Amino acid sequence: MSNKLNHSMSLAKPDVQDISTKQKIALATGLVGLLILILAFFNVNFPNRAVFLTLALSLITAGTVVYSRDAYLTKLEGIKNDGVWFKSISSRGAMGWALGVFLTAFYIVLYFYAELLGAGQGANGTNTGLIALFDPLSNLLSGRDASQWFVYGTLYTVAIAAFGYKFILKYRHNKYQQIRTVSVIFFQLGFAYLIPEFMHVMNSDLPYYDLKSVWPLNYYLFQDYHLNQFLSAGNIGTTLIIFGIVSTLVITPILTYKYGKRWYCSWVCGCGGLAETAGDSFRQLSSKKMSSWKLERWLIHAVLVFSVIMTVGVVSSFLKGGWVDGVFVEGNYWLSNEAFLTSVGLFLTVIFAGVMIFKRSELGKDALYGAIGYALVILSLFVVYFTGTNEEIFFVNSGTLKSAYGFYIGSIFSGVIGTGFYPILGNRSWCRFGCPMAAILGFQQRMLSKFRITTNGGQCISCGNCSNSCEMGIDVRHYAQKGENIVRSSCVGCGVCSAVCPRGVLKLENDSMDGRINPTEVLLGNDVNLMDLLNQK
Amino acid sequence: MEHIVIIGNGISGVTVARHIRKNSDKKITIVSAETDHFFSRTALMYIYMGHMKYEHTKPYEDYFWKKNRIELKRGYVKTVETKSKTLHFEEGDTLQYDKLVIATGSKPNKFGWPGQDLEGAQGLYSKQDLDNLERNAPNNKVCKRAVIVGGGLIGIELAEMLNSRNIPVTFLVRENSFWNGVLPEGESAMINRHIQNHHIDLRLGFNLKEIKADENGRVKSIVITETGEEIDCNVVGLTAGVSPNISFIKESEIETNRGVLVNRHLETNIKDVYAIGDCAEQRDSGIGQRRPIEAVWYTGRMMGETLAQTICDNKTEYKPGHWFNSAKFLDIEYQTYGWVFAKPRENEAHFHWKHEDDTKCITVCYDTTNNKFLGINTFGIRMRHEVFDKWLTEARDIDYVINNLPEANFDPEFYKHFEKDILSAYNNNLQTA
Incomplete structure (x- = not known):
C-alpha cells in the first residue's frame, strides 16, 4: 500500500x-x-x-x-x-538507525x-x-x-x-x-x-542541584548521600531540601491545576527541552496504536510506584540511622522514621480516597489500575514499618532498590533508551513510558486541572496531521473527529497538533473544569434535535 | 438478521455503519473498490508531500472493523438489481442486501477536452489518483512542469503538493480571480497574491483548449484557448470540480439526475435504497441555501449520522444546521460560518477588513434592512464554530458580532489579536458609509 x-x-x-x-x-x-x-x-x-x-x-x-x-x-x-516521512533520518531509514546507534553508544559510554x-x-x-x-x-x-x-x-x-x-x-x-x-x-x-x-x-559542599528538576524526575534528590551533602552545607542546604519538598508538594500541584502539565513538560523540563528542540524531527515516530497506549499506562505508573517505594525506603533508612565504622548510629533528626512513614501513608491514602470518592466516575477501568498501584505502595509502607528491620522494604535492601532504580530507570530508560532511541521510538519515549514525574503531573492533569485541548465544533476532517505530529503518541484525531475535547494524562501541551491542523480545529486552553470532558455522539452542525437526542443519552 | 450493505467506504459510508452498529446488531457490510480500509481522502495531499504515510490517514486501526462486526468487502459494483436486492460485482460474484446505502462519493469532472484521457492527465480524488501522481510526478526530473486546470479547492491543493517537490506549476484558472465564484473580491485577490508568492505561475482568465500527446501517448504540452500559447508539461491536473460517482446505477431503477435523487429522509425512489454524501442529490431543492449536491466532508458525515437513525427505526429527517466550512490555501487557513456570497445579494452588504501583511482578512455579510448578521469568512484568524453557530441561531446583528469578536477567537495562545483593529475599521466604515 x-x-x-x-x-x-x-x-x-x-x-x-x-x-x-x-x-x-x-x-x-x-x-x-x-x-x-x-x-x-x-x-x-x-x-x-x-x-x-x-x-x-x-x-x-x-x-x-x-x-x-x-x-x-x-x-x-x-x-x-515537507518530506519528513521521506527523509532517511526522520523516517527510520538508514541514517535514522545510524544516528540511533551512535547516540545509544554515546549514552552507554557516558553512564558506564x-x-x-x-x-x-x-x-x-x-x-x-x-x-x-x-x-x-x-x-x-x-x-x-x-x-x-x-x-x-x-x-x-x-x-x-x-x-x-x-x-x-x-x-x-x-x-x-x-x-x-x-x-x-x-x-x-x-x-x-x-x-x-x-x-x-x-558553597562547595553543596551537591549538584538543578532547582527546576523536581522529585521524582530528580530521583536522587532525597537519597541518603545527597541529604548528607545538603545537611553538611548548613542552612542553605536545609533550605534547598525544603525547596525540593515544596516543589513537589506545593508548586507543582498549583501550576498543574492552572495550566496542565505543560508548564513543566514543555516549558521548563530539561528532558522535555531536548525532546522539543533536538528531538523535534522525530516527533512523528511515536506509535499511536491502542496497544502502545496500554503499554504506556502500565509502564509509566509502574515506574512511579517503583520510584515512590525506592525513595520512601531510602529516606526511611536514612532517618533510622546508619552504620558508621561498624557501629550503628541511630538517626537523630526532628522527623522520626515512624512519623515519616505514617505521614507518607496518610498522604497516599488521602489522595487515593479523594480520587475514589470524587472522581470515581471519570476513572472507569483505570480506577482499578490506580487502586492496585496505590494499594501496593501503601501496603509496602506498612510492611516496612511493621517488619521493623532496618533496611528492608519488600524484603529488599533499600540500597539495592536505589541502585537498581538508578541503573534501570535513571540510566538505561531515561538516557540510553529515552534519548538514544529518538530516531526510532520518537523523541518522547522516556516522557511517555518512563518518567514518574510525568505520571504524577499527568494523573493530576486528567483529574484536577483546567487544561484541555478544545476541538472546534464540526470542522475536523480527520486528516490525521494532529495525531501524526503528537510526540506523546496520542491519537488526537480520535477525539477531534468526534468533537470531543482532549483531556489526556500524557499530553505535554507542546501545541504542535494545534499548529499543524489545516482547519483550525484545536486550541490549547485553560478554562473552567465544568464540561471539560465532553464525549459526544453527534457533532455540532447537524440537526439540533438529533444532537440533543443523542448527546443526552 | 437484517443485512445492511453500504457501497463506499468514505466518511459517509463509514459514519452510517458506525452509527448503525451503535444502535443495533444488524449485519453490516461495507463495499469498496478503492481501498481495503477507510482513509481520510482530505489527507491524500499530505502523503504526497511526505507529512504522513498512507497508514496515518486511516482514522481507525485495522482491528476496529472486526471488533465492531463491520464486514469489509473489496470489489467493484457493476450493477444493482433492486427487485431481487442483489449487487453484481465486476469480479463476477454477487451480494444480497436487505437495505442498501449508496455512498460512492464523487469523481473528477472532465469536460471533453481533447487529450483528457492521455497518460499524465489526471484528477486528484481517489487513492488511485494519488498512486498515479506518484508515478507521473515523482520529482522535477521526471515531471519538468505540471499544468493544473481549474481553480478550486482541489486545484490549489494539487499546486501545493507539486510545489513541495519543486515541480514548476502553471495554474490555469477560468475565472479572472481565484475561486471568485465563492469568495468575495478582496479575499480572492489576497489568495491570488499568496499563490504567486509561492512562485506558482497563476494564469487567471484562461481556459484549456487541448492536451497534446508525445509519440508514446503521454502528455507533452497543453494549449491555452485564449492565446493559443503552448506550454510544455508532463502532467496535467484536471481539477475543475467533481460530480457524483454513480455511473454503475444508471442502468438500474434508482432514479438519478446529476446525483442519486433522495428526499429529506435520504431515501431514493426505491424502497430500502438510500443515498448519502457527495453522490446524493436532494430531490426538491437544496436545504435552506445549500446546494442540492454538497460535496463536503462534514455533510457526508452528518447524512451518515442521520440515516443511521432512520435505518435503526427512528425515522429522522436530514436537517443540517447553519452552514460552515473550512479549507486551507497554501499557508492561509480559511473558515466560514453562515452565508457570505461572492457578491452581496439583494439587501445584503459586506464589511471587509484586511491586515496589512496580506495574509489575514475577514468579510462579514449582513442584512442592510435590519443589520442582521448573516455570515463571516475568516482568513488567517481561527474562529469558534460554537460561538458563530450560537450567534446565527440567536439572530444577532452585525454590531453585536463585531463588538464581541474576541469571544469567537480560536487562535493559539499568545497570538496577536486583531479584534480592536477590526472594530475601529468597522466604526470608521460606519461613519463614512
Whole structure:
C-alpha cells in the first residue's frame, strides 16, 4: 500500500529533495565541530584546549544556525513538514538507525564507561581525552576540572539552544511555539547549567542541584548521600531540601491545576527541552496504536510506584540511622522514621480516597489500575514499618532498590533508551513510558486541572496531521473527529497538533473544569434535535 | 438478521455503519473498490508531500472493523438489481442486501477536452489518483512542469503538493480571480497574491483548449484557448470540480439526475435504497441555501449520522444546521460560518477588513434592512464554530458580532489579536458609509 518508493533505506541518495549548497556547507561546518570532539575522544592532544573547545562548539552552533536559516527563512511562514516521512533520518531509514546507534553508544559510554571519555585517566587523576577538552570551560565556570557530567551538560545545553533556534524559525508564525522554546532554552542554560556551577563556587559542599528538576524526575534528590551533602552545607542546604519538598508538594500541584502539565513538560523540563528542540524531527515516530497506549499506562505508573517505594525506603533508612565504622548510629533528626512513614501513608491514602470518592466516575477501568498501584505502595509502607528491620522494604535492601532504580530507570530508560532511541521510538519515549514525574503531573492533569485541548465544533476532517505530529503518541484525531475535547494524562501541551491542523480545529486552553470532558455522539452542525437526542443519552 | 450493505467506504459510508452498529446488531457490510480500509481522502495531499504515510490517514486501526462486526468487502459494483436486492460485482460474484446505502462519493469532472484521457492527465480524488501522481510526478526530473486546470479547492491543493517537490506549476484558472465564484473580491485577490508568492505561475482568465500527446501517448504540452500559447508539461491536473460517482446505477431503477435523487429522509425512489454524501442529490431543492449536491466532508458525515437513525427505526429527517466550512490555501487557513456570497445579494452588504501583511482578512455579510448578521469568512484568524453557530441561531446583528469578536477567537495562545483593529475599521466604515 505504499505510495512512495521507499528511498529511505538508501544510503547513496536517501532524500527526495536535495539540500541546497548553503545547507551542505552548514552541515559540513557542524560536522567539523563534531570531528574535533571525536578527535579529542580518541586522545588527540590539542595544543590549546580552550581555543579548540570554543571552535568545536561554535562550529556546531554556527552550522545548525546557518542550516536552519537557509531551510526556513527562504520560504514563507507556515507548516514545514515537507518530506519528513521521506527523509532517511526522520523516517527510520538508514541514517535514522545510524544516528540511533551512535547516540545509544554515546549514552552507554557516558553512564558506564566514563573512563573512555578520559575521566581521571591522566597523571594524578587529571582528565584526558574528551573530558580534558572541557576542562578550561569548567574551570572558568566553577574553578574545577570537568567531569563527564559537565561535558554532557554542556553538549546538552548547546543542543537545546542551537536546535531551539531552529525550532523557533520553523514555527516563526506561531508565538506559542516561540515563547515556549525560549523558555526551555532559558531554564536549561540558567537552571540546569549555570546556576549549579555558581552554587558550587559559592558553597562547595553543596551537591549538584538543578532547582527546576523536581522529585521524582530528580530521583536522587532525597537519597541518603545527597541529604548528607545538603545537611553538611548548613542552612542553605536545609533550605534547598525544603525547596525540593515544596516543589513537589506545593508548586507543582498549583501550576498543574492552572495550566496542565505543560508548564513543566514543555516549558521548563530539561528532558522535555531536548525532546522539543533536538528531538523535534522525530516527533512523528511515536506509535499511536491502542496497544502502545496500554503499554504506556502500565509502564509509566509502574515506574512511579517503583520510584515512590525506592525513595520512601531510602529516606526511611536514612532517618533510622546508619552504620558508621561498624557501629550503628541511630538517626537523630526532628522527623522520626515512624512519623515519616505514617505521614507518607496518610498522604497516599488521602489522595487515593479523594480520587475514589470524587472522581470515581471519570476513572472507569483505570480506577482499578490506580487502586492496585496505590494499594501496593501503601501496603509496602506498612510492611516496612511493621517488619521493623532496618533496611528492608519488600524484603529488599533499600540500597539495592536505589541502585537498581538508578541503573534501570535513571540510566538505561531515561538516557540510553529515552534519548538514544529518538530516531526510532520518537523523541518522547522516556516522557511517555518512563518518567514518574510525568505520571504524577499527568494523573493530576486528567483529574484536577483546567487544561484541555478544545476541538472546534464540526470542522475536523480527520486528516490525521494532529495525531501524526503528537510526540506523546496520542491519537488526537480520535477525539477531534468526534468533537470531543482532549483531556489526556500524557499530553505535554507542546501545541504542535494545534499548529499543524489545516482547519483550525484545536486550541490549547485553560478554562473552567465544568464540561471539560465532553464525549459526544453527534457533532455540532447537524440537526439540533438529533444532537440533543443523542448527546443526552 | 437484517443485512445492511453500504457501497463506499468514505466518511459517509463509514459514519452510517458506525452509527448503525451503535444502535443495533444488524449485519453490516461495507463495499469498496478503492481501498481495503477507510482513509481520510482530505489527507491524500499530505502523503504526497511526505507529512504522513498512507497508514496515518486511516482514522481507525485495522482491528476496529472486526471488533465492531463491520464486514469489509473489496470489489467493484457493476450493477444493482433492486427487485431481487442483489449487487453484481465486476469480479463476477454477487451480494444480497436487505437495505442498501449508496455512498460512492464523487469523481473528477472532465469536460471533453481533447487529450483528457492521455497518460499524465489526471484528477486528484481517489487513492488511485494519488498512486498515479506518484508515478507521473515523482520529482522535477521526471515531471519538468505540471499544468493544473481549474481553480478550486482541489486545484490549489494539487499546486501545493507539486510545489513541495519543486515541480514548476502553471495554474490555469477560468475565472479572472481565484475561486471568485465563492469568495468575495478582496479575499480572492489576497489568495491570488499568496499563490504567486509561492512562485506558482497563476494564469487567471484562461481556459484549456487541448492536451497534446508525445509519440508514446503521454502528455507533452497543453494549449491555452485564449492565446493559443503552448506550454510544455508532463502532467496535467484536471481539477475543475467533481460530480457524483454513480455511473454503475444508471442502468438500474434508482432514479438519478446529476446525483442519486433522495428526499429529506435520504431515501431514493426505491424502497430500502438510500443515498448519502457527495453522490446524493436532494430531490426538491437544496436545504435552506445549500446546494442540492454538497460535496463536503462534514455533510457526508452528518447524512451518515442521520440515516443511521432512520435505518435503526427512528425515522429522522436530514436537517443540517447553519452552514460552515473550512479549507486551507497554501499557508492561509480559511473558515466560514453562515452565508457570505461572492457578491452581496439583494439587501445584503459586506464589511471587509484586511491586515496589512496580506495574509489575514475577514468579510462579514449582513442584512442592510435590519443589520442582521448573516455570515463571516475568516482568513488567517481561527474562529469558534460554537460561538458563530450560537450567534446565527440567536439572530444577532452585525454590531453585536463585531463588538464581541474576541469571544469567537480560536487562535493559539499568545497570538496577536486583531479584534480592536477590526472594530475601529468597522466604526470608521460606519461613519463614512
